[in-house]
Amino acid sequence: MGDRRYTETHEWVEVAGEVATVGITDFAQSQLGDVVFLELPRQGRKLGAGESFGVIESVKAASDLYAPVAGTVLEVNERLAANPELVNKDPLGEGWLIKVQTEGGLPDGLLDQAAYQKLAESGGH
């Protein structure tokens, strides 16, 4: 419990009980550059694992966000509407994106810290 897992699409997830917090990685924010705005789901939306749940727009590009876990959106980080730069400044902390009530635990195929580090060092692909 409490340890972070990663997707190959550069999201992270941390589960406490049945609540998963989701964000993007430091590598992802550095690749994107300054985040300008995010489109995030409404509270109550059901997500499948791997489903696109929003879009992050940076100065450089627009990228889809993918749910690392299945579940229902419990909470959206409202501070990001006015302060999208939190995703750049503190992607693993105050720049979290959504909290999800999980269904069925963590799916297979998520990466641990070491495996994700390797992916990021190889350029992210």
Next chain:
Amino acid sequence: MPERTPLYERHRALGGRMVDFAGWEMPQQYSSVREEHAAVRQAAGIFDVSHMGRVSFRGGGVADYLQRLVTNDLAQVEPGHAQYNLICNEAGGVLDDLVVYRLPDGSWSTVVNASNREKDVAWMRDHAGAGVEVLDRSPDTALLALQGPRAESVLATLASDLDLAAIPYFGVVQGQVAGRPATVSRTGYTGEDGFELYLPAERAAAVWDGLLAAGATPAGLAARDVCRLEAGLRLYGNDMDEQTNPYQAGLGWTVKLNKGDFTGREALLEVKEKGPDRVLVGLRCGERTIPRHGAAVSRDGEPIGVVTSGTHSFFLGGGIGMASVKAGAAPPGAQLEIESRGGAGGAEVVKLPFYRGSVKTAVSSRQAG
């Protein structure tokens, strides 16, 4: 293996995120685009633009040769002045945009886009008659752009014997910077007042360090792109290319059809008489739409063109961009639809530039030609 400028180690030491740009390993950003952009708009930012090509000319008929090579009228350029220019091919397509300098001693040189340097140098050599020598000075020189309302006071700390206030917009002087010879012009690509410094490669680090110590903020290519777009300045490869003529790019003011013969003149004469079939317009979007290069543009559901450049302007608080659209289809004030990630975003057609900064006067350079 990408090329590196003489300041590569400095960029790494400052935490610059290095990206490939036109075959060069260049800093995209150091801290954040927001902060670097704000430094340029409110104080002074320093850009390493040594990836751009620096070409000088030697020989008897250089002035006549250049006058036939470019579209603007170099006969209007006195020693100590520079002029914005285009090189066109015979069909009138833009090969590159460049600044041509007539140095105080009367000699000529240019700065061209990094992505076009080899193509330009080959073209210049192909078109040079006997007696004109085309010298690619890029490998042994560096180019820094110091930009912002405080650029003059920052540079003054390193150039106390230069009368910076006396350098007009698009003026160029030679003198001492940090105790060694340098060429200094009041030019830039940000819409702010500022200077570009031409240095021997081995002097780049000392001058860079001196400018940082004097209060300039290092700024990367991402901030440079936002600044140039806000100022309505075109980017070669995005807003124009060999398939675009100057009138389609809104650069007809750089084409002087009455100056005598030059490459592309006949084709351009015809375009001017007929009028361009497409034009470049400014796009102003809402807070949550960023026009992206290549996105389709339509009006009332009918496709009329494509976004050539776009970004988010922190300064203006929304998306801005330029689009190439059918002539007459998008007058100022027209509401357009821009293809974007979440469906279609709205944009209003506005006149360029989006923003006028501290730049001395953009009009003076246009009239210089």
